[in-house]
Amino acid sequence: MRIGEFKKRWLPKLKEARELDLLLEFVLGKSAEEIVLSNNLLLKKEEIVTLERMLSELLAGKPLDYIMGERYFYGERFKVDESTLIPRPETEILIELAGEKILRQLRDLLVVDIGTGSGNIVISLAKMLKKQGISCSENNIKFLATDISPVALAMARKNASLLGVSEVDFLKGDLLKPLEAILAKTSANIFLLANLPYLSEVVYHNTAPKVKKYEPRSALLSGRDGLDHYRRLLKQLKAGEQSGWLRKRNIYCFWEISPEQKDNLTGEIAKTFPKAEIVAHRDLAKRWRIIEWAMKAKS
Numbered sequence: 001m002r003i004g005e006f007k008k009r010w011l012p013k014l015k016e017a018r019e020l021d022l023l024l025e026f027v028l029g030k031s032a033e034e035i036v037l038s039n040n041l042l043l044k045k046e047e048i049v050t051l052e053r054m055l056s057e058l059l060a061g062k063p064l065d066y067i068m069g070e071r072y073f074y075g076e077r078f079k080v081d082e083s084t085l086i087p088r089p090e091t092e093i094l095i096e097l098a099g100e101k102i103l104r105q106l107r108d109l110l111v112v113d114i115g116t117g118s119g120n121i122v123i124s125l126a127k128m129l130k131k132q133g134i135s136c137s138e139n140n141i142k143f144l145a146t147d148i149s150p151v152a153l154a155m156a157r158k159n160a161s162l163l164g165v166s167e168v169d170f171l172k173g174d175l176l177k178p179l180e181a182i183l184a185k186t187s188a189n190i191f192l193l194a195n196l197p198y199l200s201e202v203v204y205h206n207t208a209p210k211v212k213k214y215e216p217r218s219a220l221l222s223g224r225d226g227l228d229h230y231r232r233l234l235k236q237l238k239a240g241e242q243s244g245w246l247r248k249r250n251i252y253c254f255w256e257i258s259p260e261q262k263d264n265l266t267g268e269i270a271k272t273f274p275k276a277e278i279v280a281h282r283d284l285a286k287r288w289r290i291i292e293w294a295m296k297a298k299s
C-alpha cells in the first residue's frame with residue numbers, strides 16, 4: 001500500500017491529521033517535508049503493522065508521545081513512558097528564565113531540580129551550558145535532581161545518558177530530603193527549580209480523560225488547592241534556614257504553577273520568607289506560569 005492510500009484510509013478516523021503525519025515520520029524515519037512529498041512511496045508490510053498498532057492505540061486515547069515513547073522538549077528528544085509526565089511546552093519558559101540567570105552568574109553554582117520526572121529541566125539546562133562551550137567543572141557548576149519515583153528516576157538517568165549529559169546526580173527521595181547533607185556542606189549559590197505536582201482536586205477532576213488515564217496521578221495532583229508539594233518544599237527550606245545552610249548563600253527559585261495559584265503561592269512564600277524578592281511570569285497566552293523568587297545570603 002502507498003502512503004497516500006494509507007492516509008486516505010486512516011484520516012477520516014482521526015481528530016488531528018497532524019498526528020498521522022507525526023507517526024509516519026516516526027516509523028519511517030523521515031522528515032515532515034519528506035512525508036508530504038511521499039504519497040507514492042510503498043509502505044513495507046512491517047511498517048503497516050506498526051503504524052496500524054500505533055493508530056489503534058491513538059484511537060483508544062493513548063497520548064501520541066507515549067505511543068512513540070518520546071517527546072521533543074527544548075530542542076531535544078526525551079524518552080517518556082507512563083512512569084513520567086510528558087514534558088509540556090510551558091515548562092520551556094522555566095528553562096529560558098533560569099537559563100538566562102544561570103548564564104549571568106556562571107560560577108560556583110548548584111543547580112537543583114526537584115521532581116525531575118523525565119529529567120527534562122535539569123538535562124536541558126546542562127545541555128544549554130554545554131552548547132555555549134561552558135565547562136561546568138572549571139566554573140564549579142553542579143547539577144542535582146530528585147524524584148520520589150524510582151521509575152521516573154530511571155527514565156531521567158536514561159535520558160541523561162542518551163543525551164550525553166553526565167554532570168547530573170539523580171537522587172531518590174522526598175523533595176529536598178536526599179540533598180540535605182550536600183546542601184549543608186556546599187558554599188555555592190543555589191538555583192532551585194521545580195515543576196512539582198500542582199493540580200488542585202477540582203482541576204484534576206476536570207482534566208482531559210487521557211491525562212487522567214495515562215499520566216501518573218502522583219506527578220499531577222497535590223492536595224485540595226494543588227499547593228501541598230510547594231508548601232512542604234517551603235517548610236523544608238525554612239528548616240534549612242533555621243539549621244543555617246540557607247542563610248550562607250544566595251538562593252534563586254523558579255517554580256512552575258497553575259495560573260490561578262499565583263497569589264496563593266506568592267503569599268505562602270512571603271509568609272515563610274518575608275525578605276524574599278518575588279516576581280511572577282506569564283506564558284505566551286498571558287497566564288501566570290512561573291514564580292521566580294530569591295533570597296540573598298546574610299553576611
Ligand SMILES: C[S@@+](CC[C@H](N)C(=O)[O-])C[C@H]1O[C@@H](n2cnc3c(N)ncnc32)[C@H](O)[C@@H]1O
Pocket residue numbers: 084085086087088091114115116117118119120121146147148149152173174175195196197198218219220229
Ligand atoms: C509535574 S511532574 C514534573 C516532571 C518534570 N520535571 C517535567 O517538568 O515534566 C512532577 C514530578 O514530581 C515528582 N514528585 C512527586 N512527589 C514528589 C516528592 N514528594 N518528592 C520529589 N518528587 C516528587 C513526580 O514523581 C513527578 O516526576
